[in-house]
Amino acid sequence: MSAARKLIVIGDGVAGALTAAVLARALANTGFEVHLVGTGGEDTSVGPSTMVLTTRPGMARLHRMIGLDDERLVQSAGASFTLGSAWSGWSSVRPTYFVPFGGAGAKLHGVSFHQLAARLRATGQDLRFGDYTAAPMMAQSGRFALPPADPSNPLAELEHGLHLPAREYRAVLLQRATAFGAQHSRTTYDGVEFAPDGSISVVRLADGSRHDAHLVVDASGIERAVVRQVEDMEWQDWSGLLPCNTWVETMQATNAAPPLYSHVEALPTGWRMTVPTQGRAVQLFASSGSADLDPRPGSTVMNAGRLAEPWVGNCVAIGAAAATLDPVHALPLDLVRSALERLLRLLPGTLPASSEAREYNRETIAELDRSRDLAMVAYRLNARSGESFWDSRRAGEVPEELGHKLALYESRGRVSLLDGDLLDEDEWALLFDELGLRPRRYDSIADAIPVEHLQRQFARMRELTITAIRPLPTHGEYLSAIRRSAAA
Amino acid sequence: MSGGVRTVLIVGGGTAGWMTAAALACKLKGLPVRIRLVESAEIGTVGVGEATVPHIRFFNATLGLDEAEFMRATKATFKLGIEFRNWGRIGDSYIHPFGSYGTSTGGVNFLQLWTRYRLNGGSLSLEEFSLPVQASRLGRFSRPSEDLSSIASTFSYAYQFDASLYARVLRSYAEERGVERYEGKIVEVQRRSDDGWVERVVLEDGSALEADLFVDCSGFRSLLVGQTLGAAFQSWAHWLPCDRAIALPCSGTDELTPYTRATACDAGWIWRIPLQHRTGNGHVYCSAFTDDETAERTLVEQLDGEPLASPNRLRFEAGKRDRQWVANCVAIGLSAGFLEPLESTSIHLIQLAIGRLIEFLPLHGWDPADAAEYNRLMDIEYERIRDFLILHYCATDRSDSPFWDYVRTMPLPDSLEEKIDLFRHRGAVSRYRDGMFLEPSWIAVYVGQNILPQGYDPRADKLSASDLERQIGRVAAGCRFAAQAMPSHWDYLAQLGAAA
Ligand SMILES: Cc1cc2nc3c(=O)[nH]c(=O)nc-3n(C[C@H](O)[C@H](O)[C@H](O)COP(=O)(O)OP(=O)(O)OC[C@H]3O[C@@H](n4cnc5c(N)ncnc54)[C@H](O)[C@@H]3O)c2cc1C
Numbered sequence A: 001m002s003a004a005r006k007l008i009v010i011g012d013g014v015a016g017a018l019t020a021a022v023l024a025r026a027l028a029n030t031g032f033e034v035h036l037v038g039t040g041g042e043d044t045s046v047g048p049s050t051m052v053l054t055t056r057p058g059m060a061r062l063h064r065m066i067g068l069d070d071e072r073l074v075q076s077a078g079a080s081f082t083l084g085s086a087w088s089g090w091s092s093v094r095p096t097y098f099v100p101f102g103g104a105g106a107k108l109h110g111v112s113f114h115q116l117a118a119r120l121r122a123t124g125q126d127l128r129f130g131d132y133t134a135a136p137m138m139a140q141s142g143r144f145a146l147p148p149a150d151p152s153n154p155l156a157e158l159e160h161g162l163h164l165p166a167r168e169y170r171a172v173l174l175q176r177a178t179a180f181g182a183q184h185s186r187t188t189y190d191g192v193e194f195a196p197d198g199s200i201s202v203v204r205l206a207d208g209s210r211h212d213a214h215l216v217v218d219a220s221g222i223e224r225a226v227v228r229q230v231e232d233m234e235w236q237d238w239s240g241l242l243p244c245n246t247w248v249e250t251m252q253a254t255n256a257a258p259p260l261y262s263h264v265e266a267l268p269t270g271w272r273m274t275v276p277t278q279g280r281a282v283q284l285f286a287s288s289g290s291a292d293l294d295p296r297p298g299s300t301v302m303n304a305g306r307l308a309e310p311w312v313g314n315c316v317a318i319g320a321a322a323a324t325l326d327p328v329h330a331l332p333l334d335l336v337r338s339a340l341e342r343l344l345r346l347l348p349g350t351l352p353a354s355s356e357a358r359e360y361n362r363e364t365i366a367e368l369d370r371s372r373d374l375a376m377v378a379y380r381l382n383a384r385s386g387e388s389f390w391d392s393r394r395a396g397e398v399p400e401e402l403g404h405k406l407a408l409y410e411s412r413g414r415v416s417l418l419d420g421d422l423l424d425e426d427e428w429a430l431l432f433d434e435l436g437l438r439p440r441r442y443d444s445i446a447d448a449i450p451v452e453h454l455q456r457q458f459a460r461m462r463e464l465t466i467t468a469i470r471p472l473p474t475h476g477e478y479l480s481a482i483r484r485s486a487a488a
Numbered sequence B: 001m002s003g004g005v006r007t008v009l010i011v012g013g014g015t016a017g018w019m020t021a022a023a024l025a026c027k028l029k030g031l032p033v034r035i036r037l038v039e040s041a042e043i044g045t046v047g048v049g050e051a052t053v054p055h056i057r058f059f060n061a062t063l064g065l066d067e068a069e070f071m072r073a074t075k076a077t078f079k080l081g082i083e084f085r086n087w088g089r090i091g092d093s094y095i096h097p098f099g100s101y102g103t104s105t106g107g108v109n110f111l112q113l114w115t116r117y118r119l120n121g122g123s124l125s126l127e128e129f130s131l132p133v134q135a136s137r138l139g140r141f142s143r144p145s146e147d148l149s150s151i152a153s154t155f156s157y158a159y160q161f162d163a164s165l166y167a168r169v170l171r172s173y174a175e176e177r178g179v180e181r182y183e184g185k186i187v188e189v190q191r192r193s194d195d196g197w198v199e200r201v202v203l204e205d206g207s208a209l210e211a212d213l214f215v216d217c218s219g220f221r222s223l224l225v226g227q228t229l230g231a232a233f234q235s236w237a238h239w240l241p242c243d244r245a246i247a248l249p250c251s252g253t254d255e256l257t258p259y260t261r262a263t264a265c266d267a268g269w270i271w272r273i274p275l276q277h278r279t280g281n282g283h284v285y286c287s288a289f290t291d292d293e294t295a296e297r298t299l300v301e302q303l304d305g306e307p308l309a310s311p312n313r314l315r316f317e318a319g320k321r322d323r324q325w326v327a328n329c330v331a332i333g334l335s336a337g338f339l340e341p342l343e344s345t346s347i348h349l350i351q352l353a354i355g356r357l358i359e360f361l362p363l364h365g366w367d368p369a370d371a372a373e374y375n376r377l378m379d380i381e382y383e384r385i386r387d388f389l390i391l392h393y394c395a396t397d398r399s400d401s402p403f404w405d406y407v408r409t410m411p412l413p414d415s416l417e418e419k420i421d422l423f424r425h426r427g428a429v430s431r432y433r434d435g436m437f438l439e440p441s442w443i444a445v446y447v448g449q450n451i452l453p454q455g456y457d458p459r460a461d462k463l464s465a466s467d468l469e470r471q472i473g474r475v476a477a478g479c480r481f482a483a484q485a486m487p488s489h490w491d492y493l494a495q496l497g498a499a500a
Helices: A014-026 A059-065 A070-077 A113-122 A134-141 A166-179 A332-346 A354-380 A388-394 A400-412 A425-434 A444-448 A451-469 A475-487 B015-027 B056-063 B067-074 B110-119 B131-138 B163-176 B223-228 B292-302 B346-359 B368-394 B402-409 B414-426 B439-448 B465-484 B489-496
Strands: A005-010 A032-038 A052-055 A080-082 A084-088 A096-100 A161-165 A183-194 A200-205 A210-212 A215-218 A235-237 A246-253 A262-267 A270-277 A280-287 A305-307 A315-317 B007-011 B034-039 B077-079 B081-085 B093-097 B158-160 B180-183 B186-191 B198-203 B208-210 B213-216 B233-235 B244-247 B260-265 B268-274 B279-285 B312-315 B319-321 B329-331
Touching: A005 A014, A005 A210, A014 A032, A014 A059, A014 A166, A014 A215, A014 A332, A032 A166, A052 A059, A052 A166, A052 A270, A052 A332, A059 A332, A070 A080, A070 A161, A070 A166, A070 A475, A080 A475, A084 A134, A096 A134, A096 A425, A113 A425, A113 A444, A113 A451, A134 A451, A161 A166, A161 A270, A166 A183, A305 A354, A332 A354, A354 A388, A354 A400, A354 A425, A354 B414, A400 A425, A400 B368, B007 B015, B007 B208, B015 B034, B015 B056, B015 B163, B015 B346, B056 B067, B056 B158, B056 B346, B067 B163, B067 B489, B077 B489, B081 B131, B081 B439, B093 B131, B093 B439, B110 B465, B131 B465, B163 B180, B186 B223, B213 B223, B223 B329, B244 B292, B268 B292, B279 B292, B319 B368, B346 B368, B368 B402, B368 B414, B368 B439, B414 B439
Parallel strands: A005 A032, A005 A215, A032 A183, A084 A262, A215 A315, B007 B034, B007 B213, B034 B180, B081 B260, B213 B329
Antiparallel strands: A052 A161, A080 A161, A084 A096, A183 A200, A200 A210, A235 A305, A246 A280, A262 A270, A270 A280, B077 B158, B081 B093, B186 B198, B198 B208, B233 B319, B244 B279, B244 B312, B260 B268, B268 B279
């Protein structure tokens, strides 16, 4: 076999470390070398959240691949569990609401929970999805355990994510990456040189060394250290669609057990997200700074947008280098996960890789755009009036796909799922419902189920869930038990 | 928004009409909706359409049909896939099975391992790694195992049946559940003056049938959606030029193949569909490249039994209505569009349309959002199937007739061109949310028609050469062994009590 093909990951923040770990693990003994090189800056590789990151349920698969699981991250990275997010100050229907990972309730006779709920509401009964959904009920009770294996247990389908202190998480990922053979460079990135066909031929490091590149991954965050040098990289600006661009983070130490959710509170000109984890809580303030004002000290400025094409030639941008997305739904790290799974499927053995790039871009762009639509929803449906920041979010144009999604849901409680959507129908429906969107009609088939039967089923669903939650340990006890098991 | 649907009239009693009637009767049970169907014996049905895809089983299961009983009543056989003869090159044969190839290892698709094996001189064909293909070649059948760790769970199956008998089964099912049937020819369609919605249809005897919602199952005529409401026909004839068919059943053979066969000819292809009591045959061809007499002769020459009827001649054009739901009329079946039966997709499209119609049924009032989403979803399905069918024609080395010269060199839809390029480059299949044909189907046709990946997923290099050899050998032996353990197709039918 010829000389090793080098995959060079630029940016050794969380996104780069994760990329290096995943690539090194997947490509061990296949003639590739994985190199990880820092850029020296602050870690904005995932986006505006730099102190604590949120994983969504799909992350467990990727973590498993690199030998990580929840317990290990609780022990070594200070992670805590999360079931979703609580929101206050946004909705017209109620002052606070909860958006769990996963959808609400359960299907009955093939009819979705949200359609059944709409039928019950049509009879005059007022009900909250959250009262029939394990995650919000657990989040409220403060009790938690990983889902039981028994499929008949009402908690079996419970989905969860993690709140991960970024620095510690990064350290764990770096350790994994090097354990799988990735080389973490002691020096930093200097620049790239291009071959006549426009692809990157050489990556230069600050110590003067030069590396022939097979593929370069730009995971340097908003610095876009590599991408900025690539000629055809165009940027699509979303600041007209997602207004927040100024981000301030603060951290407080606390002895209290962390809640099982993050909290997003709307403020007159932006919002504040509190993300708890073991021993601390991080607050992220989002606002829309105007261009002629100096940003507040300590703030990061990051406009929403994405690269027109995340993969050009042999350079793939990942994380905030590819797209900066408002983190109101904790999507940024999940987008890194999804991009990595796709990159693995399409990683080129030989160059040029224009076929792979085209497919990668098609899928990735759809996913980024639909994630943007998702991030827009809470702004679009806000119910704060008399505040120009929020009033203007309700007006104005929305992307066609989002317009269609909203219109169809309002019409009959159906969700138009498109290529790239990360949420499924139940999850969208729950989000829309909590935000106060009420369909004018519901699924007619639900009428075939007698109301009394439905009421009984709903009551039973709630009862069983409560009974299943009651004996669980508190989140704090659960975390301590996991930590103790490591010490033992 | 006006009042919701209380009355449905299904126009047409072919496969589409009776499938719709049966499904609505089942799903709307207990709801205050009156369902009626009108059909005309004088016009009749197309009377073809015998091969299905596995999804039909879910349709039957939803209705609660007993499998053995249904198979007896429709003289049905099991189907594990379709054999394609002479497509990539004259003399080629491959089977597109309802199942996947091999098993993936460490997130790497088996195709990738096979590609590495092949590029290093390995000679076993991809077929060796498919249980349903091996079973088909041996004429064996057994239903898949429910044990997901077993190789015997790696496939699915469909049926080949007499479509007119199937319609009969569905008719009695629907009528038992309250669907009212009318016989008579519609001679006039009356529309509301204000918005042009269809109000009633008038039969030859002067009687009229009114409804809130009309399901147009009138076949190629597309009486309501096409003719009356003017939904334009979007032709795909430049990509799928076959426009005629001759159907001719013949007596069956002793051996009952558990698959459909599609044999490519000079200007089209011939289907062969084995049923319990006869074999269905037909020649689908392109009138620009051959004439009807030649086409019939070609068909007759290929029959492996005595003809049982006189030839049934059909004309069509590939394409679909640009809107399948217009105003208060929804076109289902041939009235919505036509894609040649190369992959047995028409009944599936009917089933899909019915499922969507039920999801979007405006029982609680009308709203244009329903039709918009319904049409968007159906368009995607038709277009994805269209691309898959075109692949069968363009992926060929045949240059032995003007027909093959045309399809081999015709310009392709961009979407397909890119898919082929990606597969040829590294054996990857483009991913989309919707569309009935999944990765294994695309792989079957690409490889079966000699579009072989030139590269592969680097992760396939993880195994040592000897481990690869061993794994390849093990999977192939597993498929062979499991296929040989199956009973013959006839024996299985008899065992199940499904033989008529
Ligand atoms: C050559 C060929 C082979 C095929 N092979 C397959 C296959 O293997 N697998 C598969 O899935 N599909 C196949 N198909 C497609 C399949 O045959 C059709 O999808 C299926 O039969 C449905 O037809 P239909 O019910 O829409 O129309 P039709 O069978 O044409 O029924 C139309 C109905 O409308 C009624 N009607 C029409 N006009 C009037 C009027 N004015 N008044 C009253 N009633 C009226 C007719 O009486 C009839 O009942 C094939 C099609 C062709 C052409």
